[in-house]
Amino acid sequence: MTTMPEALGLGAADLDAAVAALAAARSVTILCHVQPDADTIGSGLALALILHRRGIPVWVSFAEPADLPVSMRSLPGAHHLVAPEQVPREVDLLVAVDCGSAGRLGALADRLSGAATTLVLDHHRSNTRFGTVNVVDPNAESTTSVLVRLLDAWQVPIDPEVAHCLYAGLVTDTGSFRWVRPGTHRLAERLLATGIDGAEISRTLMDTHPFNWLPMLSRVLGSAQLVPSANGGTGLVYAFVRRADVAEVSSEEAESVVDIVRTTAEAGVAAVFKESRTIQERWTVSLRSRDTTPGGADGVDVAAIATALGGGGHRFAAGYTTNGTPESIVAALLAALG
Numbered sequence: 476m477t478t479m480p481e482a483l484g485l486g487a488a489d490l491d492a493a494v495a496a497l498a499a500a501r502s503v504t505i506l507c508h509v510q511p512d513a514d515t516i517g518s519g520l521a522l523a524l525i526l527h528r529r530g531i532p533v534w535v536s537f538a539e540p541a542d543l544p545v546s547m548r549s550l551p552g553a554h555h556l557v558a559p560e561q562v563p564r565e566v567d568l569l570v571a572v573d574c575g576s577a578g579r580l581g582a583l584a585d586r587l588s589g590a591a592t593t594l595v596l597d598h599h600r601s602n603t604r605f606g607t608v609n610v611v612d613p614n615a616e617s618t619t620s621v622l623v624r625l626l627d628a629w630q631v632p633i634d635p636e637v638a639h640c641l642y643a644g645l646v647t648d649t650g651s652f653r654w655v656r657p658g659t660h661r662l663a664e665r666l667l668a669t670g671i672d673g674a675e676i677s678r679t680l681m682d683t684h685p686f687n688w689l690p691m692l693s694r695v696l697g698s699a700q701l702v703p704s705a706n707g708g709t710g711l712v713y714a715f716v717r718r719a720d721v722a723e724v725s726s727e728e729a730e731s732v733v734d735i736v737r738t739t740a741e742a743g744v745a746a747v748f749k750e751s752r753t754i755q756e757r758w759t760v761s762l763r764s765r766d767t768t769p770g771g772a773d774g775v776d777v778a779a780i781a782t783a784l785g786g787g788g789h790r791f792a793a794g795y796t797t798n799g800t801p802e803s804i805v806a807a808l809l810a811a812l813g
Contacts, residue, residue: 487628489611490625491628492610493594493608493610496568499568500531501531501532502531503532503566504536505533505569506536506537506570507536507573508537508572509538510540510726511537512647512730513643513680515537515573516543517619517643518621518641520535520551520553522570534555534562536557536558536561538580543556544726546681550639550643551636564586567590568590568594569586569592570594571595571596571597572597573618574595575787575788587605592607593607594608594610596618597611598611598615599613600790601781601787610625618648619643620659633665638666639676642663642666642676645662646663646681647681651681685724685728688724691720694717695715695716695717698715700712700713701741702809703742705742705744705809709742710741711742718750721749721752733747734763743764744763744777746762746763747760747761748760756800757797757798758796759795759796760804762777762792764792777790778790778793780811780812781793
């Protein structure tokens with residue numbers, strides 16, 4: 476088996492500690508972040524498949540929403556997912572995947588105290604290292620790519636089912652390989668060589684929407700506003716996803732809006748404010764940024780902005796949760812941008 480080159484920011488000692496924790500575990504809970512994407516679910520299910528084959532009892536869960544997004548229901552290992560109330564209060568090992576902080580676990584953060592050992596697998600620069608063992612590589616494309624390195628250190632082979640889950644996280648977190656680093660395509664080739672259908676995985680996860688997505692998108696894009704003066708002239712474009720806008724679509728359809736809003740040429744920063752379906756004046760905010768010119772390396776660090784507002788993420792993609800009126804939350808973001 477070919478081992479991927481070691482990425483900066485993650486040493487052999489981190490991997491060795493994680494392997495030891497997994498090898499010693501007799502029961503494992505794997506927790507994904509709230510409003511899960513394919514990277515957190517793909518990482519969780521890939522690891523669950525491996526542990527189950529070794530005869531280890533394993534539970535995978537996320538706090539909200541109540542159901543797994545439709546686009547991810549075909550991922551191998553989905554049968555290991557359980558409802559939050561079925562997650563044991565006490566477990567030998569708890570693994571948090573793709574979570575930059577304990578807060579990203581939502582209501583399931585209370586399970587941390589009942590775990591003998593906690594292992595954090597992640598690639599967010601803003602990660603708070605809240606585990607007993609932390610395997611965090613901010614330079615990695617996805618948490619699934621971090622997991623590949625862990626599996627190599629553990630000398631666990633990657634079969635098509637596991638590869639399917641790993642590829643799901645890789646293709647989505649790189650935006651269909653728009654955001655890559657040296658070694659990304661080599662990793663993709665390694666996973667594809669197991670026989671998985673990369674085109675079908677990508678289509679299912681990223682290019683399939685229900686018809687009601689179209690009128691929702693029309694309403695949301697109609698709310699878009701451009702603030703050219705934001706961040707000293709970098710520019711901000713933002714839009715609102717109201718509760719009524721998503722009454723007939725799932726939460727994952729709302730998550731896709733930011734990838735359209737961020738294409739605005741006149742703005743270096745994009746934000747989408749998504750209204751809670753259940754809590755008044757509660758919003759989740761997705762931020763994106765880009766360099767103003769190819770190779771400019773001057774893009775706004777939205778992870779720093781999000782962290783200042785109570786969230787976190789990556790330099791070019793981050794998010795946070797906030798409360799307030801539409802006017803007040805826009806004003807707070809503009810103030811943070813300066």
